[in-house]
Amino acid sequence: MNDLEVKNKKNLSGMQDFPMNLASILEHAARFHGDQEIVSRLASGDVHRYTYSDALMRAKKLANALKSYGIEAGDRVATLAWNEYRHLETWYGIAGQGAICHTVNPRLFSDQIRFIINHAGDRLVFVDPAFVALLEGIKHDLPSVELFIVLCDKDQFPATTLNNAIDYESFIADQSSDFSWAELSEESPSSLCYTSGTTGDPKGVLYSHRSNLLMAYASCSADAFNLSSLSTVLMVVPMFHANSWGLVYSAPMTGAKLVLPGPHLDGANIYDLISSEHVSFSAAVPTVWSMLLEHMTNNDLQLPDLKEVVIGGSAVPKSMIIRFKRAYDVDVLQAWGMTELSPLGTLNRPKPATLKLDEDAQFKMAAKQGRALFGVQMCIKSDDGQELPFDGKTPGRLMVRGPWVVRSYYRSDVVILDDDGWFDTGDIATIDSDGFMQITDRAKDIIKSGGEWISSVDLENAAISHPHVRHAAVIGIPHPKWEERPLLLVKLKDGCSLDDQALKDFLKDEVAKWWIPEDIRFVDDIPLTATGKFDKKVLRNQFVINSDS
């Protein structure tokens, strides 16, 4: 072998060694869609408009300001803010400069926020005026934070007890808008987001330029978000929540018009923005859409420009899908993901076979969580690690792997993957032969009975379909013969009555006979977590101990 043979054997292609910094997305937007608008509804209610060119120029001023301040590659810089244009600039300015943009969720308990900022070791915090008071409450416990930069003009700077605070405009004012983005390995960290786990301390997921770029590519595609320069995207999903589902990257990548709602997420404000800005595409959790639908119904409104809404974060009721389609001709695209997946795993768009089904069957399909984006590998496994069939019936632990899936949590050396590199999502799901995945339960909530699995979610949904039932929660209780059996807790609607035999009779038509709980308790209240879900940990403490006693 001559030298070139050796070189070839070392597997070098003739392509450019060209790692892509996330800032290249904003550069592309400014170069090819420089006049495209970014519209922000500010806390004041005012609407702010500028362009991708403006955003790039200001992100570069910010990058220079960070560099002048002494921020270095790998340093953590936090944000605590609603979706608006300055927050967008921080994402690109911080990561493009080589530092790590750490989005802190202001909805967490202040103890958790304190923990997260300390765990990350954030040197700076960019903060919305609305959240300054929150930081004032914990300021003595944030030793790593050197400076708070309030996302406002100089003349809007709030009275604050924070030492070392400055307004954003003053911070970037004297800086050049010329900046050469950092030359980084594509695997360099770009951003950090903590999961708000129900148990233990929050855990950080450290994204890379590569992981965000690949997910943005995948999520733009026609079978995912289907974004183009003709799209107008209302990004309701908060930038502090699960990486904004990648929209901070995917929208500029395509040159879409971007609309940011600030703190105004109620039905009237969302309606107003969609209507006045001719929004064609939006993404949010179901609660936001419930509020919008209620506002539209109460005021007899329509949304002619809106074509598609992506809904994720929790399962979408089929009734919501039907209502959006029939009343407003809007397609609901269900998505599934998690912070550990950057967060996008699946999206539900119909395949040719789906479109041949009758309307009701199509709605039923649309209520599934969808197909994996290319780049996410997905399977379901049994408890003993065997891959299970894609038959749409067999539930298993949902496992994923790929370049935007977590390997280790931040500041941990523990690789949280199985021997084949799969990450256990903690969800239980089925996958049908067309590849459509449906979450049936959380793994910790499923009831294991006689070697088979009973979905607590399905059983709750069956109970809730009884006209007298307001809430229903199911937990597993130990059973000497069957390992576990379900216990059904029911809160009735006001003024309604029901006995357990009547409910059991009702359930016979809804679920397999062996799923029907022997034990049903009627309760006055079911305890909820901070995020409004049934607190099954509390229920287990209460009822499992009781049933053992």
Place this chain on the structure above:
Amino acid sequence: MNDLEVKNKKNLSGMQDFPMNLASILEHAARFHGDQEIVSRLASGDVHRYTYSDALMRAKKLANALKSYGIEAGDRVATLAWNEYRHLETWYGIAGQGAICHTVNPRLFSDQIRFIINHAGDRLVFVDPAFVALLEGIKHDLPSVELFIVLCDKDQFPATTLNNAIDYESFIADQSSDFSWAELSEESPSSLCYTSGTTGDPKGVLYSHRSNLLMAYASCSADAFNLSSLSTVLMVVPMFHANSWGLVYSAPMTGAKLVLPGPHLDGANIYDLISSEHVSFSAAVPTVWSMLLEHMTNNDLQLPDLKEVVIGGSAVPKSMIIRFKRAYDVDVLQAWGMTELSPLGTLNRPKPATLKLDEDAQFKMAAKQGRALFGVQMCIKSDDGQELPFDGKTPGRLMVRGPWVVRSYYRSDVVILDDDGWFDTGDIATIDSDGFMQITDRAKDIIKSGGEWISSVDLENAAISHPHVRHAAVIGIPHPKWEERPLLLVKLKDGCSLDDQALKDFLKDEVAKWWIPEDIRFVDDIPLTATGKFDKKVLRNQFVINSDS
């Protein structure tokens, strides 16, 4: 700093280290679109149908066969074939196994084919029965080739003087359909394609798994090919031509139905495939579309399923764009690229501003080469290396860079980029303020006159618009005062006559006055290259010497 701080400073994210082998595309297609069809029209005229699942299974059998044979990572394996299912299997089987899939263009002169196979050092050649005779002619000059594998069944094996030849089905017959794709660095070479340069020997461009994957992601997007699982893609562009414009990767990535025309590229056959397979999307050079349009006009046919055709390889006449739209409601998407760009650089889809123009202005915009895909950086530079404005008027050397742009040709250590990493495409182009690029000339053909540039292409188009002119070619001839002046060579239509003053008068309404050539020659023939373009090298030899004498 503790160890974790050090690790963080070393820029490691928490994401999986997950290089993507190109075979993951076919795995994804088989898993999520296993029943989707791949339809091939064979040389015999028969139609072959199978699914992505079948293709994956057979690609794995092929990978096992290659491994059993002794093919190792980095080895070159050639193909010389039309677009059909076995050829598709070779792309995935060879690259997925770690070797390099070298597509040889059977339209080249046999001397060039001999040169290319020797330069690559191909160990195996997969060959269509149609091209066996071609190889028989050069078989004594192919020392590196150990085995010829003819892409046919055992009972179709042709009589051949090739020693060491076997049919494809026998080659893979005894192999397992279970194969673990090679674990490769993403920068590993996957495939090799030679440019058929007009001067010198062909030069090899060595693609990587990464470059092909990123381009496939980018080209799927809504503003590029807009492919989804609802698409039916007719891949007319040959797999031996410029990496099939990435469609071998992008179509399975989205789960699109894939239709392969084999050698049958005439109007009647293309019409028949589009019609019977309900093709929605196709991609080919202008010649193919001219043949299709002629066939449809002559037979009064329509194509209700066809929505979009991508046209590249040479500029698309505006008249073709108008005819496709008005007569068939098909959108023509002009694309530009080159082998050195894997090959996709730009695609032309309208932006919001374009759609507000009147119809004629929209057609004029559609005749431009389009906007850069995200991932391709693009600028125009003057001869002295200064970046020129995006004003739609100033022409400059078109420069590109990015992860799917060439760095060095195969077996060369010479980096062919300028100091800022830009690759000079050899094209002269303008880019307008919306980012739409338009090729105005090849750099070697442009005429430099008095410090300004005259586009030979524009001047030829102006001359050809005279009703008596059949062909027109323009070359630059040295001029003592202006450096160069254009010389216009004209071939008149049969039975027509025209003198040079009349043609000059005609050109006054078409081009700037200073563009009008002093010298016009009427000729009987204009020499063409092997690919049907004016051979300006021959013309220059002939006329520049004459004008000096």
